[in-house]
Amino acid sequence: MTSTARRSPRFGFAVNAVGVIGASIILFWILVAVFAPWISPYPVGKIVDFDYYGPISSDFWLGTDYLGRDMFSRILMGARYTVGISLASVTIACFVGVTLGMIAAVVGGWFDAVLSRFLDALNSIPALMFGLVVVAAVGSSLTVLILTIATLYAPGSYRFARALAVNVNAMDFVTVARARGEGIIYTIREEILPNIVGPVLADFGLRFVFIVLLLSGLSFLGLGVQPPDADWGALVRENIGGLSFGAPAVVFPSIAIASLTISVNMLIDNLPRRIRDRSE
Amino acid sequence: MNAVIARLVLKRLGIMLLSLLIVAFAVFFATELLPGDVAQILLGQAATPEAVAGLRTAMHLDEPAFLRFLHWLFGLMSGDLGRSYANDREVADLISGRLANSLELAFVTTLFSVPIALTLGITSAMFRGSFYDRMVSVFTVTVISIPEFMVATLAVIIFAVYLRWLPALSVASEVHGIGELLRIYAMPVITLAFVVSAQMIRMTRAAVIDTLNTAYVEMALLKGASRRRIVLRHALPNALGPIVNAMALSLSYLLGGVIIVETIFNYPGVAKLMVDAVSTRDLPLIQSCAMIFCVSYLLLILIADVVAIMANPRLRNQ
Numbered sequence: 001m002t003s004t005a006r007r008s009p010r011f012g013f014a015v016n017a018v019g020v021i022g023a024s025i026i027l028f029w030i031l032v033a034v035f036a037p038w039i040s041p042y043p044v045g046k047i048v049d050f051d052y053y054g055p056i057s058s059d060f061w062l063g064t065d066y067l068g069r070d071m072f073s074r075i076l077m078g079a080r081y082t083v084g085i086s087l088a089s090v091t092i093a094c095f096v097g098v099t100l101g102m103i104a105a106v107v108g109g110w111f112d113a114v115l116s117r118f119l120d121a122l123n124s125i126p127a128l129m130f131g132l133v134v135v136a137a138v139g140s141s142l143t144v145l146i147l148t149i150a151t152l153y154a155p156g157s158y159r160f161a162r163a164l165a166v167n168v169n170a171m172d173f174v175t176v177a178r179a180r181g182e183g184i185i186y187t188i189r190e191e192i193l194p195n196i197v198g199p200v201l202a203d204f205g206l207r208f209v210f211i212v213l214l215l216s217g218l219s220f221l222g223l224g225v226q227p228p229d230a231d232w233g234a235l236v237r238e239n240i241g242g243l244s245f246g247a248p249a250v251v252f253p254s255i256a257i258a259s260l261t262i263s264v265n266m267l268i269d270n271l272p273r274r275i276r277d278r279s280e
Numbered sequence: 281m282n283a284v285i286a287r288l289v290l291k292r293l294g295i296m297l298l299s300l301l302i303v304a305f306a307v308f309f310a311t312e313l314l315p316g317d318v319a320q321i322l323l324g325q326a327a328t329p330e331a332v333a334g335l336r337t338a339m340h341l342d343e344p345a346f347l348r349f350l351h352w353l354f355g356l357m358s359g360d361l362g363r364s365y366a367n368d369r370e371v372a373d374l375i376s377g378r379l380a381n382s383l384e385l386a387f388v389t390t391l392f393s394v395p396i397a398l399t400l401g402i403t404s405a406m407f408r409g410s411f412y413d414r415m416v417s418v419f420t421v422t423v424i425s426i427p428e429f430m431v432a433t434l435a436v437i438i439f440a441v442y443l444r445w446l447p448a449l450s451v452a453s454e455v456h457g458i459g460e461l462l463r464i465y466a467m468p469v470i471t472l473a474f475v476v477s478a479q480m481i482r483m484t485r486a487a488v489i490d491t492l493n494t495a496y497v498e499m500a501l502l503k504g505a506s507r508r509r510i511v512l513r514h515a516l517p518n519a520l521g522p523i524v525n526a527m528a529l530s531l532s533y534l535l536g537g538v539i540i541v542e543t544i545f546n547y548p549g550v551a552k553l554m555v556d557a558v559s560t561r562d563l564p565l566i567q568s569c570a571m572i573f574c575v576s577y578l579l580l581i582l583i584a585d586v587v588a589i590m591a592n593p594r595l596r597n598q
Contacts (some may be wrong), residue, residue: 117295121302124581126535129554129573130310136558136566137311209425216427217540221555236429243433244441254430261425269421 019270025263029256032076033083040073045228053239053247063248065239071249074235075256081231082257085146086211092150093211094204097157102188102196104158105165116162119155127152127214135223145224149214153207160203164196171195205268209261216257232257285589292585296578303574304356308349311563356571362564364557371568375550379572382542382549386534388465389472394527397477401484401523406511408489416481423478428540432471436544439467468545475537476530483526490522491515521591528584532577 032039041061042048047068054064062071100119104112127149134148168174174191182190218224219233230238235253242250343351355362361371404416423431439445491497492515500514542552554569 117298118302121299122306124299124574124578125303125306126532126573126577128539129535129570130306132539132554132558133307133566133570134310136561137563213425213427217429220427220429220540221543223558233427233429236433240433243436250433254426254433258422258426258430262422265421265425 016270019267022263022266022268022270025259026267029079029083029260033079036076036080040070040076042070042073044073044077045069053242053245053249056248062252065235065249066241071235071252074230075232075252078230078232078235078253078256081225081229082212082215082233082260085142085149085225085231086208086215089146089149089215090153090204090208090211092146093153094157094200094207096150097154097159098161098200099188100154101158101161101163102165102192103184105162105169106184106187106192112162116159119158122151123155123159125152127210128217131214131218132221132223135218140223140226142225145215145218149211152214153211157203157207161196161200164199165192168192168195202268202271205264209264212257212261288589289586292582296582299578300575303578304353304571305349307567307570307574308352311567352567356568361568364565365560365562371564374553374565375568375572378548378550378553381547382538382551385465385468385472385538385542385547385549386531389469389476389534390531392469393473393477393480396473397480397527397530398484398523400477401481402488402511402516404481405485405488405492406507408492416485420478420482423474424482428471428475428537429544431474432467432541432544435467435471435474439470468541468547471541471545472534472537476533479533480527480530483530484523487519487522487526488515491519494518521588524587524591525584528580528587532580535573535577 048070049060049064049068051064052066052068054060054068056063060070060072062075065071065074100115104115130152131148134144138144169192174187177187177191215224215231216233216236219231220237222234222237225231225234227234227238232253236250236257239247239249239253352362359372361375363369364371364374400416404413407413488511492511494515497510497514500510505514538549539551539555541547542549543555546552550569550572554566554573557565557569
């Protein structure tokens with residue numbers, strides 16, 4: 001396939017302005033998540049204002065919440081939970097899904113058939129609902145959240161990677177590698193993976209968006225991150241009482257969620273076709 | 281030819297039943313086999329060990345997990361959904377009325393969102409690359425990227441707080457006349473329709489554009505057919521299968537959306553029942569609600585598959 005796209009010498013592909021904006025917002029939130037404790041102006045759990053649902057002021061940049069805690073600090077720390085949990089879950093889900101998908105494509109036979117049927121069935125469980133079931137049964141903790149979400153999104157990742165890997169597996173160079181007597185692990189690592197890594201990364205990003213939304217939804221229902229800690233979804237839930245008068249405490253966490261998910265979508269939509277080929 | 285279709289449909293049905301079995305196992309596994317003693321949870325911290333042991337025996341918790349799974353599964357199949365832990369009523373009684381409410385909500389939403397989404401999806405594919413198309417995709421990407429509860433809270437702010445057109449809560453108890461009915465359904469339906477149709481517009485547009493890229497459409501273009509004729513006569517019939525598939529898949533988003541929307545607007549449906557059951561840890565009720573959601577999801581997928589097979593003869597030769 002010949003590509004006529006302009007190439008920057010560094011990465012081998014060019015990203016347009018919208019994509020760059022998306023990427024910078026994502027980078028910004030990741031940095032915030034890492035450095036939150038050092039840059040937040042007030043301790044997260046401390047009540048610093050006598051007024052609740054306080055307005056935006058020079059002391060409290062994003063107002064205060066329903067107990068008079070500083071919203072700016074809470075949103076910075078919330079980034080840790082939202083970005084951290086989502087990133088951890090999506091990494092586990094994609095690692096497991098993609099590895100199994102490539103193995104299934106290369107090995108084929110009954111292994112592929114059984115695994116595909118089983119994971120397709122798991123894929124047909126609505127995510128938010130299954131989250132409710134698990135949280136009801138075992139309670140909510142960070143580990144439970146991460147593992148549950150990873151379990152829910154691994155089958156989709158498996159299906160995606162397998163579909164790609166099956167196509168690559170039919171190529172001549174894979175047959176050649178087999179004829180050379182290379183093992184399964186070598187074939188997967190050296191022949192299959194390099195050829196599907198672009199779409200897989202795009203899929204990683206989209207799955208990250210779904211996970212952020214699911215986590216926020218769970219927290220909004222009170223089943224995600226538990227008080228006194230709060231991710232962005234939980235911040236919206238806590239301050240929902242301020243909704244009727246448009247308190248900044250309920251507006252800004254929502255904006256934070258939207259800015260993260262929209263910029264991931266913006267980045268992926270503007271990746272060159274060569275990379276996100278086949279991704280939807 | 282009909283025999284071929286019937287066989288394919290039967291095969292899909294078989295696959296669906298198999299999936300359902302696996303899903304049932306997953307639900308059962310998540311609720312009963314993961315750590316956490318149900319009897320202990322039900323009786324609370326202060327319970328004596330004897331009381332816990334007694335309840336365990338009464339609830340057959342001492343039997344092997346596989347036997348309990350079979351027992352539960354056969355109960356489900358014979359319509360015995362078990363008794364609620366929280367108020368000791370038949371789960372089937374609790375669910376039946378709520379299910380009708382949820383289905384009504386889903387039906388009204390479908391009625392509104394499908395025509396709107398189809399129109400927007402097809403027209404934006406027709407005028408691909410235009411300002412209109414870009415506006416539609418900005419809108420759909422935005423709605424897809426924000427959580428459902430945000431759409432709902434925005435709807436509350438706009439329609440209930442600023443405009444004061446609609447009530448923020450919908451309690452479908454006493455309905456007198458069409459006007460009141462509209463007011464009750466309006467908020468949940470608006471929210472759900474937004475969420476569902478964004479997905480549908482995107483997928484419809486992609487399906488139509490896929491068919492617009494084929495050789496026969498290029499041929500139609502070369503022989504001088506108008507754009508409207510190309511889209512409506514040449515592309516659309518071939519895109520029908522993927523479009524219906526897209527609609528069924530998007531409608532399955534109703535399931536996720538419905539949980540949030542029913543909770544926010546306090547709508548008395550199955551999802552609200554389930555969220556309440558989660559807070560009281562009422563496992564039989566949760567299991568039954570979960571199974572209802574999975575069955576409806578699988579049914580939607582089945583319908584989508586069957587329609588795709590009917591619409592596209594090429595799929596019959598698999």
